[in-house]
Amino acid sequence: MNKHFFGDTAVLLGRSLRHITRSLDTIITTTIMPIAFMLLFVYVFGGAITTGTGNYVNYLLPGILLITIASGISYTAFRLFLDMKGGIFERFQSMPIARSSVLWAHVLTSLVANLISIVVVVLVALLMGFRTGAGVLAWLAVAGILMLFTLALTWIAVIPGLSATSADGASAFSYPIIFLPFISSAFVPTATMPGPVRAFAENQPVTSIVNAIRDLFTQQPVGSTIWIALAWCVGILIVAYIFAMAAYRRKIS
Amino acid sequence: METTSGQAPVIRVQGLEKSYKKLEVLRGVDFDVARGSVFALLGSNGAGKTTVVRILATLLKADGGTATVNGFDVVTQAADVRESFSLTGQFAAVDEILTGRENLVLVAKLRHVKDPGAIADGLLDRFSLADAGGRKVSEYSGGMRRRLDIAMSLIGNPPVIFLDEPTTGLDPQARLEVWQAVRELAAHGTTVLLTTQYLDEAEQLADRIGILHGGRIIVNGTLAELKALLPPAKVEYVEKQPTLEDVFLALVGDTSKDGGAGDTSVGAKE
Numbered sequence: 001m002n003k004h005f006f007g008d009t010a011v012l013l014g015r016s017l018r019h020i021t022r023s024l025d026t027i028i029t030t031t032i033m034p035i036a037f038m039l040l041f042v043y044v045f046g047g048a049i050t051t052g053t054g055n056y057v058n059y060l061l062p063g064i065l066l067i068t069i070a071s072g073i074s075y076t077a078f079r080l081f082l083d084m085k086g087g088i089f090e091r092f093q094s095m096p097i098a099r100s101s102v103l104w105a106h107v108l109t110s111l112v113a114n115l116i117s118i119v120v121v122v123l124v125a126l127l128m129g130f131r132t133g134a135g136v137l138a139w140l141a142v143a144g145i146l147m148l149f150t151l152a153l154t155w156i157a158v159i160p161g162l163s164a165t166s167a168d169g170a171s172a173f174s175y176p177i178i179f180l181p182f183i184s185s186a187f188v189p190t191a192t193m194p195g196p197v198r199a200f201a202e203n204q205p206v207t208s209i210v211n212a213i214r215d216l217f218t219q220q221p222v223g224s225t226i227w228i229a230l231a232w233c234v235g236i237l238i239v240a241y242i243f244a245m246a247a248y249r250r251k252i253s
Numbered sequence: 254m255e256t257t258s259g260q261a262p263v264i265r266v267q268g269l270e271k272s273y274k275k276l277e278v279l280r281g282v283d284f285d286v287a288r289g290s291v292f293a294l295l296g297s298n299g300a301g302k303t304t305v306v307r308i309l310a311t312l313l314k315a316d317g318g319t320a321t322v323n324g325f326d327v328v329t330q331a332a333d334v335r336e337s338f339s340l341t342g343q344f345a346a347v348d349e350i351l352t353g354r355e356n357l358v359l360v361a362k363l364r365h366v367k368d369p370g371a372i373a374d375g376l377l378d379r380f381s382l383a384d385a386g387g388r389k390v391s392e393y394s395g396g397m398r399r400r401l402d403i404a405m406s407l408i409g410n411p412p413v414i415f416l417d418e419p420t421t422g423l424d425p426q427a428r429l430e431v432w433q434a435v436r437e438l439a440a441h442g443t444t445v446l447l448t449t450q451y452l453d454e455a456e457q458l459a460d461r462i463g464i465l466h467g468g469r470i471i472v473n474g475t476l477a478e479l480k481a482l483l484p485p486a487k488v489e490y491v492e493k494q495p496t497l498e499d500v501f502l503a504l505v506g507d508t509s510k511d512g513g514a515g516d517t518s519v520g521a522k523e
Contacts, residue, residue, distance in 0.1 A: 004365065011362045019350050087346035094310045096335040097363050252312075 005098040012092070012105030019079065020113055026075055027113055031120045033178075034068040038121070041187060042128060049188055057130045061122070062213035063186020066206055067178055068121045069114050069150050073157040074174035076110035080161030081170035084251075093252055103158065103248060110154040111147065118146060138216040141226070145213060148233040153177065155240035162247045186210045205232035261324065263288040263413055263444045264309065268318035271304050278304050280468030281318065286461075288412075291435070291445040293459035295452065295501065300465045302448035306417045309446070310340045323412055339406030342417035342448075346402075347390050353377065353401050354386040357408065364409035376404040380434065396427025403434045407443075414438060416447045420454060432457055452497045462497075466505050 020027065038060060041049075046056040083089040083106075092102045122130070134142070156173070164170035181187070183197065184206035190198050201207055212229040215222045262285035269282040278301040286292040294302045307313040309320055311331040320327045323337035347356050354373050361369030377386040380400045390398060399419060406414050416435065420428040435458050438445055449455055455462045456476055463473040472479060476497065483495045483503060 007365075008363060011359065015348065015351065015359055018355070022350055086349070088348055090312055091340065091346060092363070094312055094335060094338075094340040095360070095363055096332065 005101060008097045008101035009104045009108070012101050013108050016079065016105050016109035017112060020109065020116075027072075027116050028120070030072045030075055030113075031068060031117045031124075033071050034064045034121055035124050037067060038064045038125065038128065051189055055129060055131065057125055057128050058132065058217065059214070060187065061125050061130055062210040062217070063181045063184065063206070064121060064125070065118055065146060065213070066149065066181050066186065066209060068117050069146065069153055070174055070177040070180070072114040072117050073110060073150070073153045073177075074171035075113065076106065076154050077157040077161035077164070077170045077173065078167060079109070080106050080158060081164050081167060084162060099252065100248075103244075106161070107151070107154050107158070110157065111150055114150045115147075132217040133219055134217050135219075138219065141222075142213050142216050145209060145226075145229060145233065148230065148237065149209060152233050152237035152240060155237060155244045158244040159240070159247050162244070162251050180204065181206045181210070184210060205229075205236065208232060260288050262286055263324075264292070264320075264322055264446060266305070266309070266318070266320045269305065269308060269315050269320060270317035271301070271308065271313070271315050277468055279315070279318075282465065282468070282470055284463045284470050284473055286444060286446055288444055289439075289442045290460040291439050291447060291458050293455035293462045294446065294448045294465055295450070295455045295462055296448075296465035297450060297505070301468060302450075302465055303417055305465070306340070306415050306446070306448055309334075310338065310415055311335055312340075337411055338413040338415055339409075339411045340415045340417070341402045341406040342399075342415070342419045342421075347398060347405065349391040350389065352387050352389055353382050353393065353397075356390060356401060357405060360405045360408050366409050372408060376407060380404045394427065395423050396430045399423065399427065399431050400434055403431070403438070407438070411443075413444045413446065416445060418448055418450070420449070420451065428454075452501055456497045464501060464504055471504055 038057070041060055042057055046060075049056065051059045083102075089102060093099055156177075160170050160173045183201050184190070184204060185201065186206060190201045190207065193201055208225055208228040209232065212222055212226040214220075215225060264284075264286035266282055266284050269279050270277075271279040282301075282305060284292070284294075294305060296302050304313065308315045309322055309327060311327050311334055314328065322334045325333040325337060327334050348359065351359065354377060357373035357376055358369045361372045366372060373386075374383075377383045380403070382397060382401060382404070385393065385397060390401065393401065403414075403416070403419070419435065420431050423431065432454070435445060435447070439458075445458075447455070447458060459476070461473065461475055462479060463470045464479075465471075472482065474482075479497065479500050480495055483500055
């Protein structure tokens with residue numbers, strides 16, 4: 001590893017964070033859709049949905065947070081795509097720096113940007129009546145799961161960010177990921193779904209992640225759910241990282 | 254045409270080959286650039302000028318041949334090569350969202366030089382950007398942007414600068430500004446490799462000119478040598494010296510007819 005790796009990554013991270021703080025509207029935009037879903041489900045559909053818990057916002061929030069991240073990483077891909085297309089990526093690659101710093105700065109920026117969006121969404125949820133008795137440890141566990149999930153999706157986002165030929169192509173990959181929570185336990189209990197749909201819903205990553213976060217918020221024992229959730233996150237992370245690095249090597253060779 | 258000085262050339266390109274799928278872009282490119290000189294790589298769009306620069310800048314691997322920059326091999330000593338040059342122009346951009354000064358500070362930090370802020374301020378002054386330093390680059394004119402781009406390449410005093418089509422898309426006034434900046438670089442002793450499709454640009458700036466055509470350097474020499482390739486002007490009613498444009502078109506026209514095989518048949522038509 002290059003001796004300047006951490007220093008160079010910090011400098012490039014500072015650059016990307018400036019981009020974010022100078023266009024905070026892009027982060028706000030990524031929170032509009034999840035907040036709209038939250039309003040829609042709580043105040044329009046929510047009355048007709050039976051979840052077995054009193055407070056539907058409490059039930060809904062974990063899934064909404066995952067949608068927030070899925071929508072946020074489309075900007076990660078977009079930012080990387082702009083750097084590729086604009087030529088600044090090549091400028092950095094031609095400089096005597098730790099070359100992988102360029103990519104890592106984008107990944108860390110994605111974490112920060114998504115953290116901001118998540119804070120915004122949680123604040124709105126609090127206004128809408130979200131309440132939890134979760135202690136510091138439970139919150140830390142939730143933050144850890146969300147961070148791992150963001151990291152996994154960010155490495156997925158790096159792939160189109162590096163290889164897309166248009167801005168639309170760079171961000172379109174996130175639509176199926178945004179849609180995934182709808183076929184999970186995020187909005188309604190899976191028990192009401194017909195057989196094959198239920199089988200899919202109960203065995204896809206979103207359900208275990210949503211259930212783990214929900215249990216942490218409601219102070220239920222998390223049991224094996226949290227390990228399944230973490231396994232999904234780590235598994236996606238590793239596979240996405242391998243493909244992203246392959247795409248990266250194709251770009252720099 | 255070897256370099257006349259006794260010093261080893263700072264850029265040495267030998268037998269460089271590169272294909273994209275079946276399209277052979279470079280078919281054995283050879284040239285040397287002497288230390289402290291300005292070398293113009295002249296060619297039409299798609300001639301492969303940018304491909305040569307990208308290979309020298311360690312952004313692209315050649316299929317064959319060798320290239321050294323400042324004595325370092327671009328493949329086996331890529332990190333040392335990257336310490337030796339700066340790339341600017343067509344494909345190396347500036348950051349539009351940052352201010353001019355922030356761009357300079359960013360590059361200074363990445364090049365690990367001392368006191369990035371002072372270096373940024375010095376360069377803003379030198380390139381007449383001091384007033385614009387605090388403004389976002391997206392508000393800059395084309396000429397200001399290229400000047401900033403060139404200023405960014407000077408940080409860390411690399412001995413070699415690659416200028417890839419530095420004036421493409423600029424208006425005439427901005428072109429003159431960039432030309433002035435390049436002349437100043439040369440005056441400071443920096444070796445400049447310039448690619449351009451503009452003949453007058455090569456004529457104005459370069460000590461030596463290499464014409465890249467059909468995947469090879471078909472001619473390499475000073476402007477005077479290139480002009481001498483055509484028959485001397487005939488005195489009829491008016492005397493007309495061949496311009497570089499005449500030379501270029503004559504050379505390019507010749508070789509395209511015989512499939513690029515005739516490296517030496519230049520100007521033999523009359």
